[in-house]
Amino acid sequence: MLCAVGFSARSLVQSIRRANIDVVAIDHFCDQDLCALADDVFRIPSWCTSPCSAPTRTGNSPLLEVDRQMAAWVAKNENQPLPSVAAGGVENFPALVEVLQRHGPFLGPPPELMRDLRSVETWKILAAESGLRFPTTVASHEWDRIEGRLQAGRWLLKPENGAGGLGIQLLTGPAPSVTERRLPCDDRMGDQPAFLQEFIPGRPLGVVLIVHGPSQGGGKGTVPAATAVGAAPEGCGGLRSLATDSGDSSGSGPTDGEAVQAGSPYSTVLGVTESWAAADWPGPRPFIYRGSWGPIPLPRNAMDRLLRLGDLLYQRFGVLGMMGADVVLDPAGDMWLLELNPRWTAGMEVLSDTGCNPVPWHLAAWAPRLVGCDSLASRLRHVPPSPTSTPGGLAAKAVVYAPAQVHVDQNAAAGLAALPGDQVCDLPRPLSAGHPITFDAGHPLCTVKATIRTTEDLVGSRRGAAADRSAGNPQDGMVGLDGFRARILQRLRTTAAQVLQLLGTTV
Structure with a gap:
């Protein structure tokens, strides 16, 4: 069993479930689908300030309650240590990590190292030594x-x-x-x-690094740097798999100078996603996370620099497992490192939705340190680092923010739950029939998702591109990366419109 912890833990929990591993969760929202996916869920009501408060012997602080809940879960798990995995927000609360460590290994950097990995000085040094630019x-x-x-x-x-x-x-x-x-x-x-x-203008990208150290170098679970362009474990093919399935790679996959994945003796670039900009998707603030899509190819020299970054994270800091790197690819082709996030990131769900699940890779990197976690260690022997249950392709997600104040009662919540689960998730859960949830304008309502996985989807994208060109929209009709991007973004917009109509509001 694993414990997933984060401000919003649903996407991490879902990916753990895809690896056929039991999971409990600690998060802020306790959405409908999270509660359905996890064996048990504990809610931290005030994530911003309460997790920073040290537990007391006399009061019921959130950290003390987390401590008690973790102890109860350990007891149910035959008193085996309960490993925990971090999603967004945990890196800001070292006191919470310290509580988690009392009950099992924390599969991420300890609090002291977490602070170093989140420091401006560290980012600047790593960027310089890996060949990336730094603003x-x-x-x-x-x-x-x-x-x-x-x-x-x-x-x-x-x-x-x-x-x-x-x-x-x-x-x-x-x-x-x-x-x-x-x-x-x-x-x-x-x-x-x-x-x-x-401020660096350009394409905002999210890089998913797996830092595994020399124990897996060149072996199972890595993508050797010398492999063919765009080569990847089965189920992680991205644009390359679509091009291959269709029998036509003209403009639809990586060129000979690009790759979707790459590997080195110490790390693997599992994939890269692109975040939606304000012009693509509405949001309450200019730089708030709106969603992302991918995996997308990058020039081989950019991949080499990212691998160098991953290698340095292991060699200098002993980092293991998942690492998110926020970068910008500027119009001149230079790649700028903005910051590092040593935990599960929102964009990792995009890779998981294509069948390239980061969770098994993360657990494989940590497997030698799961001392005493016998049931989990046994399960990991049957979880390959590169799942093969889905055919690859492209995936996208977007956060639907409330355009005005929205009330979600039990009827509305049931309506959301009736929508396809692979298209709408993070579903709000009213406390009772007489107590709807109120979302103020600008707050997240749910997440919508879309995929392009089959040859039929690929052909549809090209037909849509041709129609756009004939309608006088050449930019929207570009075959290749822009064509896929426009097609999958339109699917997200269609689903979001359904959600808002069901809730009685529009953009």
């Missing part, structure tokens, strides 16, 4: 040396303990003074220190 970034304690010299419109103000793009602001006026080193209180992130980072 000028100034921590809050360094603002005095650049005060008065920042150009408005070219700088982002980012929370030090942010997640999902919450709280990020583009400076459009004079830069904040030295005394304004904290972002104003956000309804979900709280008042917290911030850092400045140069």
